[in-house]
Amino acid sequence: MSFNCFNSPSRRRFLAGTAAMVATSAVAQDASSVNSAATTQGEQDLTETVPRNISSFRTLDWRPYFSDLNNGAVLVDIDSRALHYWAEDESFYKLYPSSVPLTEELTRRGRTKITRKVEGPSWRPTPSMLKRNPDWPEFIGPGPDNPMGTHALYLSWTYYRIHGTHDTRKIGRQSSNGCIGLYNEHIAELYEMTKVGTQVLLI
Template identity: 75%
Template sequence: MTRPKSPHGRRAFLATGAAFLAAPALAQSTYTSPFENSTQVERDLSTSSRRNISSFRSLDWRPYFSNTANGAVLVDTTSRALHYWSEDQSIYKLYPTSVPLTEELTRLGRTSVVRKVVGPEWRPTPSMKERNPEWPDYVGPGPDNPLGTHALYLSWTYYRIHGTHDTRKIGRKSSNGCIGLYNEHIAELFGLTNVGTQVLLI
């Protein structure tokens, strides 16, 4: 791919925007996931970045929720963004996310936070083990854990909003069904949400 002659061209602007979205992860950019060779990721990152930047924008909660009781989380799997509104609507947050690899792995609809865990443990689901038999049966809290530093467990079995130590996954189709955030962002969202916070995936 030929680079633009001018550093001020559209593609340079988009590259700058992509770097901005990834800024919280710069210190961890050399991390290598133990699951790297077993998880498919998108090949064309430039296309992904262009689409994400153009659609990464703030939204109003009203088209998606009848109220914001207990707080509200909207996950837009198309723009790969998570939106949060506090119950009194005084706090609004917008975070880039990773989303499931395929439509078959994606679950859409309404759910809620049923459990919050700092330093989550991870066990692959039976379907994950079938697809990736080389994966371990258990990973404890720490830098090799695919759930990162914090996890919000949803009412749907096996589905979570969680962090990731592999920051390359954010902004991409890279998960087996869950929604991933930078560890810095999930820690902030963890502090804002409650058990019972509404969650909608679209």
């Protein structure tokens, strides 16, 4: 079995990437509070790196969590902010850093599955999101301002997704309203590996 584990970027690469992102999308960030730094709780200064729970960001075996690997399996560990994927035939295993919900109240744990896959997703805030954030737009189409990034995996739970993000500062942080976020290059990879029916467990 081959392992593809994520190595955290250096502070220099992180700061350089952040500076470039801010410079190229300042207008978009100002235009939509959906992608603002204020959506990251307890870790407001996004110009600096923060602890990423590296000690708990480790490879896992699928057996304590799933009875089989039919259709492949996705495990999301909220505490370590990591997403694990095992291929159905056990030929490979992937481990990705992820963003997680802002609060425990927004977090859902348990078993679900992928029910739909969308490349270039559009986004609509849920009624509860609009209640908490009345200044948010009611719809954002595909593109660089879309908080769901380039790909989305819809789960059997209403409103819950595993998706990408154009705001890479949010990965490894509490920064979502319930969904699980990945770097766009990682969600694109996961999108190709998973299928409708892939089992998902959030712990």
